[in-house]
Structures are given as C-alpha cells and as structure tokens.
Amino acid sequence: MQIYIDGNWVGKEDAKISVFDHGLLYGDGVFEGIRIYGGTIFRLKEHVRRLYDSARAILLTIPMEEEEMATLLCEAVAKNNKTDGYIRLVITRGMGDLGINPATCSTASVIVIVDDISLYPEEHYTKGIKVITASTRRNSPDAVDPRIKSLNYLNNIMAKLEAQQAGCLEAILLNREGKVAECTGDNIFYLRDGVLFTPASDQGALKGITRDAVIEAAEGIGMETRATPTTQYDLYTADECFLTGTAAEMIPVTTIDGRSIGDGTPGLGTAKVREAFQALIQKEI
Structure with missing residues (x-):
C-alpha cells in the first residue's frame, strides 16, 4: 500500500x-x-x-x-x-x-x-438491516452546515454507539425539529406507493453523491422521486426503506425501532433501484 x-x-x-x-x-x-x-x-x-x-x-x-x-x-x-x-x-x-x-x-x-472497505456483512445486502432512531440529535444546520464534510464526526459516532448498544448496525439521526436528517454515515430513502422519498438536504443531511446518483438512477427507470421533510411516521409506514452512501452503496432496511418495514424483507422497488444504480455505475466506468 x-x-x-x-x-x-x-x-x-x-x-x-x-x-x-x-x-x-x-x-x-x-x-x-x-x-x-x-x-x-x-x-x-x-x-x-x-x-x-x-x-x-x-x-x-x-x-x-x-x-x-x-x-x-x-x-x-x-x-x-x-x-x-x-x-x-x-x-x-x-x-x-x-x-x-x-x-x-x-x-x-x-x-x-x-x-478496501466493507461496512456491512454481505448477507445484509440481501436480508436487510435493523436500525434505531438515536436520542442524539443531528448537529443543527445553523451551527454547522451539513454540506461541510468535516473531520469532526463525534455527533455521528455518538449515534453509532447507541445503535451498537441496541444490537443494530445503524441509527437514524433526527434534527432539532424532530424531522429525519440522515443516518450516522448514510442517507436514507423510503418507498411508498411507488414513489421514492428522501429527506430534504436542508433538514440536516449531507448532500450525498451516492444519494444523487441513486435519485438519477431511479428517475432513469421512470420512478418519481421527492426530497421532502420526513418524519419517523413516514418511515414506520413506508412500503420499503434503504440507505445509501459511498462506502455502504445501497443497503435495505427491514426494521426501524422494532417495526417491520413493509413485509419485513427487502422489497422489489429497492431491488429495481439497486439494479438501476449498478447499471449507472457500469455506464460510467
């Protein structure tokens, strides 16, 4: 090396x-x-x-x-x-x-x-992961803008520790208004009635490059996408949910705070978006 x-x-x-x-x-x-x-x-x-x-x-x-x-x-x-x-x-x-x-x-x-990097065991990409909502709140955008990808990740680490103590791999961070911002190292998406939603970037989420690529891939297969304020209720009642990030790529979420998402297994919509995302990657290499 x-x-x-x-x-x-x-x-x-x-x-x-x-x-x-x-x-x-x-x-x-x-x-x-x-x-x-x-x-x-x-x-x-x-x-x-x-x-x-x-x-x-x-x-x-x-x-x-x-x-x-x-x-x-x-x-x-x-x-x-x-x-x-x-x-x-x-x-x-x-x-x-x-x-x-x-x-x-x-x-x-x-x-x-x-x-090389591997954030999650391979089996979780097919079976999905469980996540919790952390009590740690996302740093406020009026204090540190989330678009600054800084070296200080203590806010994220504290939430990650909560996830690990709960026996999960990831945690959702809410902003100070109680809206969903992102996870400790990933952006979050959910599907409902065929529409793909993700928290608006001004809610405290990093404007992820993989996030943008996934939106592009989804729209490329004719899927409607919306960046909008997101609540825990939106996630709990979603048909499907997944996380995106450079290291994680795309990983399904099947349980949030003990609630099964959809039928509790990775859904067909997630699979279609992941296939489109992989096709986008292949097109660019």
Missing part, C-alpha cells in the same frame, strides 16, 4: 502525521470517501468539487488546484493497482500550535489512502 502525505508516497507503517496537526487535535479539516469501480474513480469531478466547497466554507486553503487533485487521485489508484476499492482523501488544517487558532497552521496537509 502506498499512501500520499504532503508530496511523499510512503508505506502504511510509515504513514504518520504530527501530534500537533489540528486535524488530530481539533477535527479541523475536511475529507471525501470515494469509490473505485473497474479502475475508474466514480464521480471524481463531483467528489473533488465537494471537497473544495467544504474547504472554502471553513476558510481552509488546499495547497493544489482541483485539476491537480484529480490527477493525484488517479495516480494513487494506479500506484496501488486498485480495480475496485475505496479512496479516503483527507485535508487537515496542518501542523500548528496548541490552541484552536487556525492562523498558527501555515500549510494544510493532504493525505490520500487507497484501500
């Missing part, structure tokens, strides 16, 4: 950052998780754009242009001989003094890791 850190390629054992890096000390930085399919980086342009938008939103200057970053990611895939895999691209504020003042960090650090 070859990992890129600030202009150098190093092995996994030698991939190190300073203990004074503000990404480590304060979660000050941004990142992207990106899929590789058939040797092609999926939606490379969209991921790089989102990274730079996140960086601009927190006044973080990335020490290379977007085109150079895209080239670097392609080089990382080639160096690691990955046909199918996952890229973790991390930008930290860089090394600075103790204390949160970002002005003490002279240059941002760029880290690129290419590896």
